[in-house]
Structures are given as C-alpha cells and as structure tokens.
Amino acid sequence: MSYVFVSGRREEIGKLSAFRTSFGGQVLCNPSFCGTQLAINNHGNRLVVNSLLGRRVKTRTRETVVPEPDYRIPIVLLGVAGGLAYTExxxxxxxxxxxGLLLLVQATRVRFVFDDEALEVRIGDQLEESGENAFVGxxxxxxxxxxxxxxxxxxxxPILVYFKETQxxxxxxxxFFPIIFNGKQLYDxxxxxxGPSKTSGPKES
Known part of the structure; x- marks a missing residue:
C-alpha cells in the first residue's frame, strides 16, 4: 500500500482534473484515466491518497449448491405399479x-444448480446445459x-416444487417440477x- 501526500490545490485542464503534488509540482493522473481506485481522506490542508493499483477487489459470492438426487418418488411409483399389476x-x-420409470431416469440425469444469482436446470454429473425450455421457451x-x-x-x-417467476x-x-432431489437440501x-415461501415456511418475521 502506498501513500502520496498532495496539496489541496486543483487545476482544471480541459476535461482532465489534475492534482499538483507538494513534491516539485508533479501532476498526478486523474482517477478516471488511471484505472485505479483511490480512497481520499481530508487531513487539514492535505489529502491522503491510498492507491489500490494492481489489487483485486473481493466481492461476496455464495457457493454453488447442487442438491443430491432422491429416488424415493420413482421407487414408490414403481412399487404401486407392481402392486396394481399383481392384482391384475x-x-x-x-x-x-x-x-415411475421416467422419474427414475430423470433423477439420474437432471440437476438443479443454484449459483450466486440464479437457479438453472442442467444435465448429468458434468452439468451440461439443458437447452431451451420445451414448454415455455x-x-x-x-x-x-x-x-x-x-x-x-x-x-x-415433498412431491412437487412450484415456483412463479417474471423473467x-x-x-x-x-x-412445476417433481422433487427428485434431496428435499431438505432443496428446501434449505x-x-x-x-426467500421464505408463503405457505411452506419458514414464515417471514
């Protein structure tokens, strides 16, 4: 971190606003042209310029979450089908x-991916793109x-998850999607x- 002490005197040169330093009248580059972020604090008749040149500003991002597959619904459906077939x-x-067979196959391939800003449906363990939505585009x-x-x-x-969006x-x-994922992970x-749902909870305080 470097500190440069400059006087409060300022000159307007066309559209370029420049500061003259107290060290031999050298002109500092205007922040809008330097590509550097400056933090400026007043200290009497001087300004302290904190240069962040060459540094990366870290932003808070949430981890990507991919709920695990859950085969309970397909297995239940296949069991019901077996019972019905047994009773003719x-x-x-x-x-x-x-x-049941369709949902079993889908549970092995469809993934809900929750990244920092959006929910996306992807395919397979390699999380390949699922393409266009066949029903609404x-x-x-x-x-x-x-x-x-x-x-x-x-x-x-959980049997179904429903959501409404304006995008x-x-x-x-x-x-509507059948819940062929870990229900607790998906819910959390x-x-x-x-944010909280209207009826499933938790309720907003």
Whole structure:
C-alpha cells in the first residue's frame, strides 16, 4: 500500500482534473484515466491518497449448491405399479409404472444448480446445459430476483416444487417440477436464495 501526500490545490485542464503534488509540482493522473481506485481522506490542508493499483477487489459470492438426487418418488411409483399389476389392474398399472420409470431416469440425469444469482436446470454429473425450455421457451435459468413465490407439496414428504417467476414473461410464469432431489437440501437452498415461501415456511418475521 502506498501513500502520496498532495496539496489541496486543483487545476482544471480541459476535461482532465489534475492534482499538483507538494513534491516539485508533479501532476498526478486523474482517477478516471488511471484505472485505479483511490480512497481520499481530508487531513487539514492535505489529502491522503491510498492507491489500490494492481489489487483485486473481493466481492461476496455464495457457493454453488447442487442438491443430491432422491429416488424415493420413482421407487414408490414403481412399487404401486407392481402392486396394481399383481392384482391384475393392468390399466392403471401401466401409466403409473411408466411415470415411475421416467422419474427414475430423470433423477439420474437432471440437476438443479443454484449459483450466486440464479437457479438453472442442467444435465448429468458434468452439468451440461439443458437447452431451451420445451414448454415455455427460453433458457432453463431463472434469477432469484424474479421469483414471485414458491411452494413445496408436501414439505414433510415433498412431491412437487412450484415456483412463479417474471423473467420468462412479465405477468409471471409458473413452473412445476417433481422433487427428485434431496428435499431438505432443496428446501434449505430455496429459502436462502429465494426467500421464505408463503405457505411452506419458514414464515417471514
């Protein structure tokens, strides 16, 4: 850290505002042209200039969270389908079994990625981009600042997560996802990044 003592005298040279130092009248570079950040404090008739040239300013960023997959819902559905098939109720057994199989596959590949500013849906352990949303269009990435509300059905044994955001369209876009992730991890990070939900809790103080 370097300190340079300069007098309070200031000259206007066109658009360049310059300070003349008390060391032989040398002109210091204007901060807007130097690309350096200056902290200036008054000390009587002098100014103390704290140069931060060459330093990186650290900003607070939150860690990226990827909730672990959870296979309970697909397993329950497949179990129900097996029970229906055992009792020869094949008509309901087929769609329930197909849904369970679909969710089982999705649980192995779909990931919710919560970075510092947004929730994004990505694919696989390599977190590849999921592309355009097949139903409403646009990228599967939504900033927390656009969230209007979100809910869990049901918090004790979460089945679905719902959220409404205004990024896709100003009047609000609703999204539903089966909870094929660790419910507690998902709930905790939603509260942290998007704020409390209206009915799932925790309540705002």
């Amino acid at each position: 109720n094949l008509v309901p057994a087929v769609p329930v079994g197909l849904l 646009g990228k599967n990435r939504w900033k927390y600042s656009t969230f209007v509300n979100w809910e869990f059905w049901w918090p004790n044994f 896709t369209k100003p009047e609000g876009q609703i999204h 990070v939603m509260v942290e990044r998007a």
